[in-house]
Amino acid sequence: MSKNLTTREEDYSKWYNELVVKADLAENSGVRGCMVIKPYGYAIWEKMQAELDRMFKETGHQNAYFPLFVPKSMFEAEEKNAEGFAKECAIVTHYRLKNDPDRPGKLMVDPNAKLEEELIVRPTSEAIIWSTYKGWVQSYRDLPLLINQWANVVRWEMRTRFFLRTAEFLWQEGHTAHATKAEAIQESEQMMHVYADFAENFMAIPVIKGLKTETERFAGADETYCIEALMQDGKALQAGTSHFLGQNFAKAFDVKFANAEGKQEHVWGTSWGVSTRLMGALVMTHSDDKGLVLPPNLAPIQIVIVPIYKTEEEFAAISDAAHTLVAQFKKLKLSVKFDDRTTQKPGFKFAEWELKGVPVRIAIGPKDLENGTFEVARRDTLTKEVILKDGIVNYVNELLEQIQTDLFNKALDYRNTHITEVSNFEEFKDILEHKTGFISAHWDGTAETEEKIKDLTKATIRCIPLDRVEESGSCVLTGKPSVGRVLFAKAY
Amino acid sequence: MSKNLTTREEDYSKWYNELVVKADLAENSGVRGCMVIKPYGYAIWEKMQAELDRMFKETGHQNAYFPLFVPKSMFEAEEKNAEGFAKECAIVTHYRLKNDPDRPGKLMVDPNAKLEEELIVRPTSEAIIWSTYKGWVQSYRDLPLLINQWANVVRWEMRTRFFLRTAEFLWQEGHTAHATKAEAIQESEQMMHVYADFAENFMAIPVIKGLKTETERFAGADETYCIEALMQDGKALQAGTSHFLGQNFAKAFDVKFANAEGKQEHVWGTSWGVSTRLMGALVMTHSDDKGLVLPPNLAPIQIVIVPIYKTEEEFAAISDAAHTLVAQFKKLKLSVKFDDRTTQKPGFKFAEWELKGVPVRIAIGPKDLENGTFEVARRDTLTKEVILKDGIVNYVNELLEQIQTDLFNKALDYRNTHITEVSNFEEFKDILEHKTGFISAHWDGTAETEEKIKDLTKATIRCIPLDRVEESGSCVLTGKPSVGRVLFAKAY
Numbered sequence: 012m013s014k015n016l017t018t019r020e021e022d023y024s025k026w027y028n029e030l031v032v033k034a035d036l037a038e039n040s041g042v043r044g045c046m047v048i049k050p051y052g053y054a055i056w057e058k059m060q061a062e063l064d065r066m067f068k069e070t071g072h073q074n075a076y077f078p079l080f081v082p083k084s085m086f087e088a089e090e091k092n093a094e095g096f097a098k099e100c101a102i103v104t105h106y107r108l109k110n111d112p113d114r115p116g117k118l119m120v121d122p123n124a125k126l127e128e129e130l131i132v133r134p135t136s137e138a139i140i141w142s143t144y145k146g147w148v149q150s151y152r153d154l155p156l157l158i159n160q161w162a163n164v165v166r167w168e169m170r171t172r173f174f175l176r177t178a179e180f181l182w183q184e185g186h187t188a189h190a191t192k193a194e195a196i197q198e199s200e201q202m203m204h205v206y207a208d209f210a211e212n213f214m215a216i217p218v219i220k221g222l223k224t225e226t227e228r229f230a231g232a233d234e235t236y237c238i239e240a241l242m243q244d245g246k247a248l249q250a251g252t253s254h255f256l257g258q259n260f261a262k263a264f265d266v267k268f269a270n271a272e273g274k275q276e277h278v279w280g281t282s283w284g285v286s287t288r289l290m291g292a293l294v295m296t297h298s299d300d301k302g303l304v305l306p307p308n309l310a311p312i313q314i315v316i317v318p319i320y321k322t323e324e325e326f327a328a329i330s331d332a333a334h335t336l337v338a339q340f341k342k343l344k345l346s347v348k349f350d351d352r353t354t355q356k357p358g359f360k361f362a363e364w365e366l367k368g369v370p371v372r373i374a375i376g377p378k379d380l381e382n383g384t385f386e387v388a389r390r391d392t393l394t395k396e397v398i399l400k401d402g403i404v405n406y407v408n409e410l411l412e413q414i415q416t417d418l419f420n421k422a423l424d425y426r427n428t429h430i431t432e433v434s435n436f437e438e439f440k441d442i443l444e445h446k447t448g449f450i451s452a453h454w455d456g457t458a459e460t461e462e463k464i465k466d467l468t469k470a471t472i473r474c475i476p477l478d479r480v481e482e483s484g485s486c487v488l489t490g491k492p493s494v495g496r497v498l499f500a501k502a503y
Numbered sequence: 504m505s506k507n508l509t510t511r512e513e514d515y516s517k518w519y520n521e522l523v524v525k526a527d528l529a530e531n532s533g534v535r536g537c538m539v540i541k542p543y544g545y546a547i548w549e550k551m552q553a554e555l556d557r558m559f560k561e562t563g564h565q566n567a568y569f570p571l572f573v574p575k576s577m578f579e580a581e582e583k584n585a586e587g588f589a590k591e592c593a594i595v596t597h598y599r600l601k602n603d604p605d606r607p608g609k610l611m612v613d614p615n616a617k618l619e620e621e622l623i624v625r626p627t628s629e630a631i632i633w634s635t636y637k638g639w640v641q642s643y644r645d646l647p648l649l650i651n652q653w654a655n656v657v658r659w660e661m662r663t664r665f666f667l668r669t670a671e672f673l674w675q676e677g678h679t680a681h682a683t684k685a686e687a688i689q690e691s692e693q694m695m696h697v698y699a700d701f702a703e704n705f706m707a708i709p710v711i712k713g714l715k716t717e718t719e720r721f722a723g724a725d726e727t728y729c730i731e732a733l734m735q736d737g738k739a740l741q742a743g744t745s746h747f748l749g750q751n752f753a754k755a756f757d758v759k760f761a762n763a764e765g766k767q768e769h770v771w772g773t774s775w776g777v778s779t780r781l782m783g784a785l786v787m788t789h790s791d792d793k794g795l796v797l798p799p800n801l802a803p804i805q806i807v808i809v810p811i812y813k814t815e816e817e818f819a820a821i822s823d824a825a826h827t828l829v830a831q832f833k834k835l836k837l838s839v840k841f842d843d844r845t846t847q848k849p850g851f852k853f854a855e856w857e858l859k860g861v862p863v864r865i866a867i868g869p870k871d872l873e874n875g876t877f878e879v880a881r882r883d884t885l886t887k888e889v890i891l892k893d894g895i896v897n898y899v900n901e902l903l904e905q906i907q908t909d910l911f912n913k914a915l916d917y918r919n920t921h922i923t924e925v926s927n928f929e930e931f932k933d934i935l936e937h938k939t940g941f942i943s944a945h946w947d948g949t950a951e952t953e954e955k956i957k958d959l960t961k962a963t964i965r966c967i968p969l970d971r972v973e974e975s976g977s978c979v980l981t982g983k984p985s986v987g988r989v990l991f992a993k994a995y
Contacts, residue, residue, distance in 0.1 A: 041577055041634050042622070045570035050650065053567045075545045078537035079624075079655055079671050080593070083600070085533055087610045097600040097610055101572070103624065104596045104612065106659040108575070108589035118579045118589055120596065120621055129612055130534070132571075132595065132624070142533050152846075158542065163571055163655065167598040179571050354644070 016366070018300045023244040027295060031173040034303045034367050036290065044171040044178030051367065052290060054311035056181070059289060060161065062213050062308075063183060066205050072157045072185060077139050079163075080130035085138050089263035092137055095230020099167040101132040101178075132165040137231060137256070137282055140186045141264040148188060148278055150269045155198070156188040174291035175248070175503050182286035185253075188261070188278045190268065195279035196234075199255040202283040203236035206251035214289065215306040215419035216240050216296045217426045218250055219449075219498065221474025226458050229282075233257035239473045239498070241426045242295040245447025247473045247500035250292050253283035291503070296422050297391070303368025304391050306418050307411040314340055314347040314407060315369045317360045319376035326353075329375045332400075336373070336385075339404045345411070365390060370414050371407055391418055432496065439487050439499070443468055449500045453493035455486035464488055470499045508858070510792045515736040519787060523665040526795045526859050528782065536663040536670030543859065544782065546803035548673070551781060552653065554705050554800075555675060558697050564649045564677060571655075572622035573631050581755035584629055587722020591659040593624040593670075624657040629723060629748070629774055632678045633756040640680060640770055642761045647690070648680040666783035667740070667995050674778035680753070680770045682760065687771035688726075691747040694775040695728040698743035706781065707798040707911035708732050708788045709918045710742055711941075711990065713966025718950050721774075725749035731965045731990070733918045734787040737939025739965045739992035742784050745775035783995070788914050789883070795860025796883050798910050799903040806832055806839040806899060807861045809852045811868035818845075821867045824892075828865070828877075831896045837903070857882060862906050863899055883910055924988065931979050931991070935960055941992045945985035947978035956980055962991040 016033060017025045031037050036052030048056065064074070080103060087093040107124030111117045133139065144156060165179045174180075185202060189195040203220055210216045218238035228235040232254035240250045261267070261277040270276050297304040307313050316336060318329040333349045340347040348369075350360050357374070364372055374386040385403055388395040391414050398406050429448025433439045442450050454460060454472065464487075465471050479495045486493050508525060509517045523529050528544030540548065556566070572595060579585040599616035603609045625631065636648060657671045666672075677694060681687040695712055702708045710730035720727040724746035732742045753759070753769040762768050789796040799805050808828060810821040825841045832839040840861075842852050849866070856864055866878040877895055880887040883906050890898050921940025925931045934942050946952060946964065956979075957963050971987045978985050 038635075038638070040570050040631065042570040042572050042574060042631070045572060047570070047635050048568040050565035050567045054565065056568075057566065073542035073546070074549065075542045076540040076548075076673065078532050078534040078539070079657065080534050080537060082534060083610060086600075087608075090608055093600075093610060100598065100600060101595045101622070102597040102600065102612055103593045105594040106592065108578075108585075108592060108594065108623070116579075116582055118575060118585060120594055130593070131600070139532065139534070143530075143539050146530070165571065181568065 016300060016302065019243060020300075026300070027291075028173060030294060030298060030302060036294070036303075037173050042178075044168060046173055046177050048181075048287070051311060055293070055305070055309050056287060056290060058309050058311070059214075060183075063209060063285065064159075064161075066209060067159050067183075067185065070157075070201065070205060072159045072187075074160065075158050076160055076162070077136050077143060079133055081133055081136075081139050083129045083131060085142050086131045088138060088142070089231050089260055091259070092135075092231030096134040096166070099169075100134050101165045101167055103130040103132065133162070134164055134166045135282075135284075136160065136162070136164075136184055137186065137260050138264075141260040141266060141280070144186075144188055144278070145264050145266045148266055148268050151190045151271055154188060154190045154268060154278065155194065156186075157198075158187065159183055159185045172291075172503075174287050174294075177287075180287050182284050184282060184284040187281045188266065189281070190270065190276075190279070192257075192279050195257075195281050196255050199234070199236055199253045199281045199283065202253040202281070203238060203251070206253065206283070206285060207238050209285075210238055210240065210250055210289075210292075211419060213306075213308050214293055214296075215308075215415055215422060216250065216292055217419065217423040219474060219476055220478075221476045221498065223252075223474060224458070224461060224472045224497075226461055227472065229254045231256060231259050232282075233259065237474050239500075240292050240296065241429055241448060241500070242292070242503065243425070244295070245429060245501075247449065247498075247502040248288075248292050248295065249473070249502065250289060251283070251285040254281060256280035256282060297418055298368065301362075301393070302366030304418070305368035305370060307370045307415050310368065310370050311346065312348045312364075312367075312369050313345050313411060314371045314373065315360075315364045316347065316349045316373045316375065317357055317364070318349075318351065319357045319374055321377075325377045328377070328380055332375055332380060336403070340407070343404065343408055345408065371410060373403075373407070389414060391421075430498070433487060434484075436487050439470075440468060443470055443501065447501065449473065449498045451496045451498055452487040453484035453495075454497050455489050455491035455493055460486060460488050460491075464499070468501075470501050473498045473500050473502060508792060508794065511735060512792075518792070519783075520665060522786060522790060522794060528786070528795075529665050534670075536660060538665055538669050540673075540779070543803060547785070547797070547801050548779060548782060550801050550803070551706075552675075555701060555777065556653075558701060559651050559675075559677065562649075562693065562697060564651045564679075566652065567650050568652055568654070569628050569631050569635060571625055573625055573628075575621045575623060577630050577634050578623045580630060580634070581723050581752050583751070584627075584723030588626040588658070592626050593657045593659055595622040595624065625654070626656055626658045627774075627776075628652065628654070628656075628676055629678065629752050630756075633752040633758060633772070636678075636680055636770070637756050637758045640758055640760050643682045643763055646680060646682045646760060646770065647686065648678075649690075650679065651675055651677045664783075664995075666779050666786075669779075672779050674776050676774060676776040679773045680758065681773070682762065682768075682771070684749075684771050687749075687773050688747050691726070691728055691745045691773040691775065694745040694773070695730060695743070698745065698775070698777060699730050701777075702730055702732065702742055702781075702784075703911060705798075705800050706785055706788075707800075707907060707914060708742065708784055709911065709915040711966060711968055712970075713968040713990065715744075715966060716950070716953060716964045716989075718953055719964065721746045723748060723751050724774075725751065729966050731992075732784050732788065733921055733940060733992070734784070734995065735917070736787075737921060737993075739941065739990075739994040740780075740784050740787065741965070741994065742781060743775070743777040746773060748772035748774060789910055790860065793854075793885070794858030796910070797860035797862060799862045799907050802860065802862050803838065804840045804856075804859070804861050805837050805903060806863045806865060807852075807856045808839065808841045808865045808867065809849055809856075810841075810843065811849045811866055813869075817869045820869070820872055824867055824872060828895070832899070835896065835900055837900065862903060865895075865899070881906060883913075922990070925979060926976075928979050931962075932960060935962055935993065939993065941965065941990045943988045943990055944979040945976035945987075946989050947981050947983035947985055952978060952980050952983075956991065960993075962993050965990045965992050965994060
C-alpha cells in the first residue's frame with residue numbers, strides 16, 4: 012500500500028499531500044479550495060475537540076453559537092479587522108434560484124432576489140459576537156463573559172493546501188469580555204498556555220510560546236500571543252493564537268458597562284482559536300515515509316491485531332486468542348481492532364496499518380499460540396518484540412504511554428537542534444539554505460526591517476519568545492540596536 | 504422573574520417566544536432570520552448531540568465533514584432536490600470586498616471578484632456528498648457507506664421562529680449508500696426508530712412513527728419516514744425525518760458499484776436528520792407558565808441548592824451542609840449547583856430556577872439543619888416534600904428518574920387524548936376548531952384532496968402511521984374509498 016508514497020527526502024510537500032489522501036484523512040472536493048474530511052481524519056479531529064472542549068470548560072468557558080453570516084455594515088464596524096479580512100471573504104448577495112429559461116432543467120440566480128445588504132460568510136466572528144455582547148453587558152456584574160464557539164469559517168485563500176490552508180475550515184473561537192485590561196491580558200495568556208499544554212501533552216508537538224510582531228498580529232488586536240511548532244522540513248507552523256483585543260471591538264460596537272462606582276467604561280476583550288490546521292501539524296510533526304505516525308492520545312485505533320495463519324483451524328484458534336485480548340484492552344478503555352479480513356494477506360494489513368499510523372500492532376501466528384507469546388510492533392520506531400501472553404495487556408498499556416512520551420521527546424529534540432543563533436546576515440541566509448529551522452537573531456524592532464528580511468529570504472518573524480533573555484545586540488540586517496533575539500523561520 | 508411571562512392560555516406563541524428569551528436559550532441576532540443560541544440553550548443542545556452521536560456510532564455510523572458550499576451545477580444535478588430547495592437558498596456570488604470610494608472607511612463588493620460559478624450555501628448536503636461518494640464506491644466491498652455529519656445549513660425562510668424555523672440552523676445529517684434496495688430501506692427505518700427512541704426515552708417526547716405522503720416527502724426521496732410530536736397547543740411538530748432515496752442521487756451523480764457478479768449497478772441511498780428544531784419541541788412539550796420544564800436527561804443543571812438564612816453564621820452552617828451534598832451528588836455524576844449568591848433573595852432564586860427548568864430544587868434553612876431535613880421541590884409538579892438528610896442523595900437520584908418518566912407519561916397522556924377519530928368533514932372541522940390535536944381520518948389517497956383539505960382547514964397530513972390498521976372506509980372530504988386512516992393536524 013505504502014510503496015507508492017513519495018518520500019520526505021524526495022519531495023516533502025508531495026509526501027504530505029499524498030499521505031493525507033492515502034491515509035484517508037481528507038481529499039479534495041468539487042468545491043474550489045474546500046476539502047472533504049474523511050471519517051478517519053474526522054475521528055482524529057473529534058479527539059482533539061473533546062480534549063480542548065474539556066480544557067475550555069475546566070477554565071470556566073461555556074459554548075454558544077452565533078450566526079454564520081455577518082451583514083456588511085456590521086463586518087466593517089471595526090475597521091482594522093474588516094480591512095484584514097475584506098480581501099478574502101465569501102459574499103452572499105442573493106437568496107433564490109429560478110429556472111433558467113435558456114437551459115431547461117437548469118437553474119440561474121434570480122435577479123429579483125437580491126439582498127438589500129450583502130452578507131459576509133464569517134472569516135472570524137468578532138463582529139457578530141461583539142454586536143451581540145452589547146446586549147449582554149450592562150454592569151460589571153455581567154462580566155466576565157467567557158464564551159467559546161465550535162464553527163466553520165471561510166477565508167477565500169487563493170493557494171490552498173490540505174488542513175493548513177483551506178477556503179472553509181473548522182475551528183473553535185473563544186471570545187471573552189472583561190472589566191479590566193489586566194484581566195483580559197491574563198485571559199489571553201491563559202489560553203495560550205492551554206493551547207501549549209494541549210499541543211505538547213496531548214498531541215506530542217513541542218511549541219514555543221511568544222508574541223507576534225505588529226505586522227503579524229491579528230487584524231483588530233492590540234497583541235497576539237501564539238504557539239509556534241516546527242515541522243520536519245524545518246518550516247515553522249503557527250499552531251494556535253490568542254489575541255488581546257484591548258477595547259477595539261468594545262468601542263466599535265459600543266459595549267460598555269457600569270463599574271462598581273457606577274461609571275460607564277468600555278469592556279476589554281480577547282479572542283483565541285485553533286483549527287483543523289492542527290491536523291496538518293500532527294501529520295508533519297510525527298509521520299514518516301511509511302505513512303502516518305499517530306500519538307496514542309489521538310489514534311482512532313490504538314492497537315491492531317493481525318492474525319497470521321494458513322488453515323481454518325489456525326484462524327479459529329488465533330481468533331479466540333484475539334477476542335480475549337480485545338475484551339481485555341476494551342476494559343482499559345483502549346481502542347483496539349482485530350483485523351480479521353479474510354480478503355487480505357498479513358503483509359497488506361501491516362502496510363495498511365502502518366500507513367494509517369496505528370501505534371501498536373500485535374501479530375498472532377500458530378507458533379505464538381504454542382509458545383504463549385505475541386509479537387508486538389511499535390509504529391513509531393518500527394521495532395518488534397516478542398512478549399509473553401500473560402503480561403501483554405499491561406505491557407501494551409504502558410507501551411502506549413511510552414510512545415506518547417517518546418514522540419514528544421523526539422520532536423522536541425529535533426526542534427531544539429533546529430534553533431540556531433546567528434550574529435550576521437550571511438549566517439542567517441546560510442542557515443535558511445542548509446539547515447533551516449528557527450533562526451534566533453537580533454532585530455531592530457521596525458516593520459521595515461522585518462519586511463525587508465522577508466523579501467530577501469521569505470523568512471518571517473514567527474514570534475518574540477516569552478522566555479527570551481534581555482540582551483543588547485545589533486540587528487542582523489541593519490546593525491541597529493536590539494534588546495533581545497526573536498525567532499525567524501520560513502513558515503506554513 | 505417569571506411574573507412577566509405571558510401565559511399559554513393568553514397567547515401560546517408569545518409565551519413560547521418570551522420563554523426562549525427569558526430562559527436564556529436564544530435571542531434574535533442582527534442577521535435576518537438567524538438567532539444566537541445562548542450558553543444555557545447550547546448546553547441543552549450539547550446533551551442532545553452527545554446522546555445522538557453515541558446512538559449513531561452504536562449503529563455503525565462514522566462522522567465526516569463535507570463543504571459548506573455547493574457549486575450551482577452540482578446543486579442542480581438531482582432535479583427534484585434542486586427544485587425543492589432553489590427558492591430558499593443563500594447564494595455566494597463574490598469573493599472580495601474593496602474600499603468604497605464614496606464612503607471613506609467603508610467597504611463595497613468588488614465587482615472584479617465575481618465567481619465564475621455561483622456557490623449555494625448548503626440547505627442539505629445530498630448533492631455535495633453524493634458527488635463525493637462517486638469516488639468512494641467501486642465494488643460491493645466498499646458498501647455500505649454509513650456516514651453522519653454535524654453541520655450548519657441555511658434555508659432562506661421568510662417567516663422565522665426561534666429554533667422551529669430559522670434561516671441558519673444546526674443539525675446532523677446522515678447519508679448512507681447501500682448495495683441493495685432492501686438494505687437501504689432497512690437503514691431508513693432503523694434511523695427513524697433511533698430518532699423515536701431518542702425522542703421518547705431521552706427527551707420524554709412521545710412520537711408517532713409514520714410515512715409522509717408524496718406531497719410532504721423530502722425533495723428527491725422515494726419515501727420519507729418521520730416522527731411526529733404533539734405540542735401543548737394541539738399543533739403537531741415534525742421532529743425528525745429519515746429518507747429512502749432510492750437510486751435518485753446515485754443516478755444523478757453516477758454512483759455505481761460492481762456487484763458480486765461483476766455487474767455495474769447504481770447504489771441505493773438514504774439520508775436522515777434532526778436539528779435544533781428539537782429544542783423547540785422540548786420547550787413546547789413540557790414547559791408551563793412559570794417557565795421551562797426540562798427532563799433530567801437534558802437539564803444542564805439537574806439540582807439547585809438554595810440557602811435560606813438571616814445571619815452570617817446561619818449561612819456558614821448551611822454552606823457546609825450544601826457543599827457536602829454537592830460532593831455526594833457529583834459522585835453520582837449528577838449536575839448540581841449551589842446558588843450561594845448573596846446579592847439575591849431566595850424568592851428571586853426560586854423564580855429564576857423555575858424559569859430555567861431545573862428539575863429539582865433543594866432549600867436549606869436553619870430549621871432544616873436542626874431537624875436533619877431538607878425541603879425538596881419538583882419543578883414539573885411544583886410540589887415539595889421534606890426529606891430526611893440521611894437518605895436524600897438516593898431519594899433525589901430516584902426522583903430524577905421518576906421525573907423523567909412522569910414527564911413522558913404526562914406528554915403521552917396528553918397526546919393520546921388528542922387523537923380523535925372522525926368520520927365526516929363537519930367533525931373534522933369541529934375538532935380543529937375546539938379540541939385540536941391529531942385527527943385520524945380516512946383519505947382517498949390523492950394529492951388533490953390533501954391540498955383541498957389544507958386550503959380549507961390549514962391541516963395537513965402529518966403521516967400515515969406505521970401501525971395503522973388496514974380498514975376500508977370513505978374519504979372524509981370526497982367520500983371516495985380509502986384503505987386506512989391517516990393523521991391530520993395543523994403543524995409547526
